[in-house]
Amino acid sequence: MMIPFGNLKRHYETYRHEFDEALQSVLDSGWFVLGKAGEKFENEFAAYCGAKHAVGVGSGTEAIHLSLMALNIGVGDEVLTVANTCVPTVSAISVTGATPVLVDVDTESFTMVADDLARKISRNTKAIIPVHMYGQAADLDPIFDIANLHGIPVVEDAAQAHGTKYKGRKIGSISTMTCFSFYPSKNLGCFGDGGCITTSDDTIAERLRMLRNYGQRERYYHSIKGFNSRLDEIQAALLSAKLKHLDHWNERRRSIARYYRENITSTLVQHPREMEYGDHIFHLYVVRVLAREAFQKRLQQLGVGTMIHYPVPIHLQASYKDLEYKKGDFPVSEQLADSVLSLPMFPELTDDEVAKICSSVNSVV
Ligand SMILES: *Cc1c(COP(=O)(O)O)cnc(C)c1O
Secondary structure (H helix, E strand, O other): OOEOOOOHHHHHHHHHHHHHHHHHHHHHHOOOEOOHHHHHHHHHHHHHHOOOEEEEEOOHHHHHHHHHHHOOOOOOOEEEEEOOOOHHHHHHHHOOOOEEEEEOEOOOOOOEOHHHHHHHOOOOEEEEEOEOHHHOOOOHHHHHHHHHHHOOOEEEEOOOOOOOEEOOEEOOOOOOEEEEEOOOOOOOOOOOOOEEEEEOOHHHHHHHHHHOEOOEEEOOEEOOOOOEOOOEHHHHHHHHHHHOOHHHHHHHHHHHHHHHHHHOOOOOEEOOOOOOOEEOOOOOEEEEEOOHHHHHHHHHHOOEOOEOOOOOOHHHOHHHHHHOOOOOOOHHHHHHHHHEEEEOOOOOOOHHHHHHHHHHHHHOO
């Protein structure tokens, strides 16, 4: 019997009744875009994060793109982010016309390092995007010190960090703008694409609401140039139903992570570290192994599905050749890309499955 890396079917089946009810309520309402369900979810998610506003948008990528638009970022500007992230963080920068400038990550937290960030700041730097990788917060204070010194805004990529804490504060309540994705497999995911930006700044919230809706404040009166990036009512209603369970799901992920840490004893495996400054929500449980390809293949034979997040760092992706980086420019991100392996991690994994994953990993020689 195969233990899958993820299983959204099992997730749906566990909560079928609640999810069906949420879906049906929108179908019955006859209203599908920018309505009561969207507003309700935005209020609930803002409250969950401890922010004044949440603005629902079409995806996590769009959340970052719109945030940069709200800051008037475009051609000639530079935006700093990490080499060890998934491509959408960087797509959102390039689509504005700005140039992504990459920063290496820390060997322990896998997130942005302040020293390298400080070196990369230039006259053209208009925003800094730390990524809360795998569910763990980046060490934000040293990043804010540098950002504040230069007057550069921080936009957080929290696509993997719904419920993550940094020094006791929820991610989503700290920076001027924090971007979330509700892609189905995220800790809080919808049944299609979705995303949002949290902010406690009224002016920015209003600007984001116009940007996502053709630049209009009032129907057919367009005060700025925007486009269409909205969280629809069906997704919003489903997300409201799911948000009630998020803390419980994150707690289950943390307990699976604890079990992995205690029971995977193989010397071939390096466990992820939970930094003292925050609460990790284990969007992914990412170990580092030697001879990864063989390791992954063996686990597959033993019936354990795994994935690699991510096999190629941004600067070595074909689509970002134009940034003119080369191999060796981001040593930590490159080492991670060559050695990381994500074990199954989702709340509906059974205790038996978790135990079997541990014994399978331990048996790889
Ligand atoms: C998922 C993800 C995104 C993109 O979100 P989408 O909703 O798929 O557009 C961006 N950044 C990170 C770190 C992600 O994990």
